[in-house]
Amino acid sequence: MNHCHECGHRLTLRPFPEEGDVPYCTPCAAFRFPVFSTAVSTAILNPAMDRVLLIRQTNRDDFILLAGYVKKGEDAENTLVREVREEVGLNVTAFEYMRSRYFARTNTLMLNFVCVADSEDVSRLNYEISKAVWFPLHEATRQIKDGSLAKAFLLAIVARLGDNEQRLRPAASILN
Structure with missing residues (x-):
């Protein structure tokens, strides 16, 4: 970030307690911490x-795994449910947050979930999706793009499911 998102003035680096050098806007007299997008990704x-x-x-x-950006004013859990419904026409019945990773290529913090859908009917794909295929868990790890953040997330999810047979949190317990 080189310019202030409020006034457009060029930022300089100034020391900030316990943070090191942080971009600073002299006209606004304010530190400007990094701005990035937030998205959810789900198996x-x-x-x-x-x-x-x-x-x-x-x-x-x-x-890849299904993913989508969090809209202004929306929480990650509602984004998860909305994106699954919008992109593949499925309803989420349960989910669990797994972990996050920063994706530098798009300057996005990815929040990864695993969720359970109400069916396997993928006849209602939206225009963003050209194909959707159900794979057995271990086969999916061979089909997903090598070296991708999605593959790293999927491997962690498969390991989690193999280690612990407990049910995921019902979606209704979190959502409005």
Whole structure:
């Protein structure tokens, strides 16, 4: 970040207690901490929790996990439910937050979830998705794009599911 998001003035670095050098706007007399996007990513499991849905975005060749940006005023859990419904036409019945990772290419903090869908019916894909395929869990780890953040998330989810058979948190327990 080189310029103030409020006034457009060029930022300089100034020491900030316990933070090191932080961009500072002299006209605004304010420190400007980094601004980035926030998105959710999810491995969608079928109701039996033995298959995962991988998608291909329109004009892309690789399988990935479903993901979408958090809208202003929206929390991550509602984003998860909205994105799954909008992109693949499924309803989330349960979910669990897994972990986060920063994705430098798009300056985005990715919040990763695993969720359970109410069915395997992917007949209502929106324009962003060219293909959606249910794979057995370990097969999905071979199908997803190598070296991707999605693959790292999926491997962690498969390990989590293998280590612990407990049910995920019902979606209704968190959402309005």
